[in-house]
Amino acid sequence: MELSQLEPQVIWKNFAALNSVPRPSKKEEKVIAFIKSFGENLGLPTTVDEVGNVIIKKPATKGMEDRKAIVLQSHLDMVCQKNNDVNFDFETQGIQMEVDGDWVKAKGTTLGADNGLGVAAIMSVLESTDLAHPDLEALFTIDEETGMTGAIGLKPGQLKGKILLNLDTEEDDEIDIGCAGGVDVTASQTYPVAKSTGQIVKITVKGLQGGHSGMDIHKGFGNSNVILGRFLYSGLEKENIQLISIDSGSLRNAIPREGNAVFSVRNATEFIENAEELKASILEEFAAIEKDLQINIENYSTEEKAVSEEDSKKIILALKGAHNGVYRMSPDVADLVETSNNIARVELKDGALRILNLSRSSVESSKHAVADQLKSVFALAGMKVEFGGSYPGWKPKPGSEIVKLMEKIYEKDFGEKPLVVACHAGLECGIIGANYPEMEMVSFGPTIRGAHSPDEKANITSVKKFWGFLKEILADIPAK
Structure with a gap:
């Protein structure tokens, strides 16, 4: 099966487009330009801040104007690892992908699903014409993998959203509410x-x-x-x-x-x-x-x-x-x-x-x-x-309104309770939260295996599950 035939097609289309653009950490000029053009071509207000983060804003759909504004956040860079016997230049080549059963993987290199699938999901929301959502701010950060300098350089006052959804975790049955510092x-x-x-x-x-x-x-x-x-x-x-x-x-x-x-x-x-x-x-x-x-x-x-x-x-x-x-x-x-x-x-x-x-x-x-x-x-x-x-790390707040909403939706849709967890990885939520202490934050994403290695692969069924979950969360965001 070809990548273009996978469901949801909009996610895989945007992921393939993103993966055609080289995006090593600290060398994100091409992918910054790609995302900037994406927002501008949609006619949406698009800015690039001093460090290279891209912010794209989209107004609420009809009837959702009174809901809390949302920040959708993922990072643009990827870990660049390859097998020794693979001839590949991450600075000039796009990732070569293939379908293997219920998985998408790359040919001898990292796939970039971390965090490219999150980026692709946000792109899909931004270009949608039929998804219900409140006011949105899409935040695409740079250099998450080798220093988090994008999140560190994000200034207070640039975002107005009350809830941040970070789409950068790797188990589709988990709702992440805390992480490690480094x-x-x-x-x-x-x-x-x-x-x-x-x-x-x-x-x-x-x-x-x-x-x-x-x-x-x-x-x-x-x-x-x-x-x-x-x-x-x-x-x-x-x-x-x-x-x-x-x-x-x-x-x-x-x-x-x-x-x-x-x-x-x-x-x-x-x-x-x-x-x-x-x-x-x-x-x-x-x-x-x-x-x-x-x-x-x-x-x-x-x-x-x-x-x-x-x-x-x-x-x-x-x-x-x-x-x-x-x-x-x-x-x-x-x-x-x-x-x-x-x-x-x-x-x-x-x-x-x-x-x-x-x-x-x-x-x-x-x-x-x-x-x-x-x-x-x-x-x-x-x-x-x-x-x-x-x-810094990100201190869990298990009783927050957004966590309770997501637990309720997950149990209704999938017939079981999600795992509400903290992870031993660096997420940008802790850094962003230092400048936006009143913002509620949660992280979730599709199932990815072998991140940061050439064995990295993304589960196709899980991506479909994640996309449906995200759409329902956006439609059910509570009033201000």
Whole structure:
């Protein structure tokens, strides 16, 4: 089946149009222009603010003028991840999509359903001529995935809506009323390099699932940085390890799927023999959850120079000591990860080292606690540590009028109660709410699997369910 044949056709049409436009985080010029033209071509008041957010306003349909004004919000950027064997340029190419049963996915790359389906739904409401709705403000933010700078740069007073519907969650039976905040933790240092004195070994890890570093952090997926660190640490006692290069992971908000490390050891034969034993153990550990995991350990040759044994040991110990994964579960909300860290990217080249982390928490003090723990480990290893991109969480308000309305509609339409939850991911609601404290907020969306990874896919049946739910919510918004 072709994408154009899927129902609801209006959603998939707009999603396909959006996905034809390159939209990496921090490089959204083309998609900003696309959405701006979309609003202007509809004859609707359309503005682009100082940071690049697009706001399109649409008046209430007849008979809905007395209802509370609504803000529909989604972000324009997408996470750009691809499989190593896929030749694709996210800055110039549109996403190549295909239908697979009840799912839409991309060919070897992220799909952009996060948050492209939300954007497509808002586009569909804006262009509709037969949907009942109150006064609408469509807010399309930029750079949600790598800093939330669009939401941070949104000024007070630009929006008049009383209720914000954020269309950026990934389970269609959930109504989200809270989220985690986050902070970037970056460790760096530059080391002298010289010709290595030992034999060169290369270890490559690939085939891991990856995934969302918030929503998937508790699932036990492998992390290529952690796995490489285990091999390096295992050789510290017997080998004079000198690190030459590490290239593992990519974006802060994606669990790293693949990477490699090149280094010298005193005796490559002995190291590889011991490492093969560790490899067998690791493959057994992850057999149930990482069925495609591959680890290759081999003799190697390179002209690149190495970091000293002493400095290499500091780096390896820091990687081993830095926390990765769940830091604390919430004592207040069942099964909710409160605080976590993702060791997202490790890069060592020509003696220049960078280790990128994203720490998340729904509790501000706990977010700083895990960030400070990381800082302590990296500082003990002599690294420079910087915090950046900090954003707040979103405190749940379960008794709000919009939540009660959505629960009522969901139960009537689908014959069961929705799950009213908080999520361990960064949503823009917390940031927007800081400037609009009186605005009621809720987040929901269609079912998406594998967000932030090339395995990302959107459920077709769920998109139809989500679209019907959204339309009924807009028609039933209460009076002012």
